[in-house]
Amino acid sequence: MNKLSVNLRVNGRGYDLEVASNKTLLEVLRDQLNLPDTKYGCGTGECGACTVLIDGEVVNSCLTLAAAADGREIRTAVGLEKNGQLHPVQQAFIEETAVQCGYCIPGMVVKSVGLLEKNPDPSEEEIRHWLEGNICRCTGYEKIVDAVKSASKKMASAEVKAVG
Numbered sequence: 001m002n003k004l005s006v007n008l009r010v011n012g013r014g015y016d017l018e019v020a021s022n023k024t025l026l027e028v029l030r031d032q033l034n035l036p037d038t039k040y041g042c043g044t045g046e047c048g049a050c051t052v053l054i055d056g057e058v059v060n061s062c063l064t065l066a067a068a069a070d071g072r073e074i075r076t077a078v079g080l081e082k083n084g085q086l087h088p089v090q091q092a093f094i095e096e097t098a099v100q101c102g103y104c105i106p107g108m109v110v111k112s113v114g115l116l117e118k119n120p121d122p123s124e125e126e127i128r129h130w131l132e133g134n135i136c137r138c139t140g141y142e143k144i145v146d147a148v149k150s151a152s153k154k155m156a157s158a159e160v161k162a163v164g
């Protein structure tokens, strides 16, 4: 298989890598960069466990070739915290006890951050619709939706404080 030279920017850090042309971004994150927070679920774009942000857009990293992410800004769940503080979405998942086994959670959190960056005040219907492609086998989704609502409120009030 052809090897390609790529520069991946993951969670603010640059990596110069040789990747096989058929390797997915998920494989490279997990196997070459040792970043296991992005999960392998189905490998076919149906569960959302592998969700990452590329230049602010949510993508299934199992369906994205690593070479296609060359030079782009990739964020995964572990890259969401800032200055040692969890992202408000991560914090809300904890506070709302939206986590059981945890396997789906990195993808859920990343996907939710992608929503709130585009739409800071989504309705419950918009949250449910946005998260449709992410499967959770444990929680029944209610607490996950509550967590996204709560994060949205907290982020809005933090913004008001910052402006005021």
Ligand code: FES
Residues within 6 Å of the ligand: 039, 040, 041, 042, 043, 044, 045, 046, 047, 048, 049, 050, 051, 060, 061, 062, 063
């Ligand atoms: S592992 Fe990518 S969508 Fe399931």
Ligand code: FES
Residues within 6 Å of the ligand: 098, 099, 100, 101, 102, 103, 104, 105, 135, 136, 137, 138, 139
């Ligand atoms: S918490 Fe177990 S799959 Fe979602």
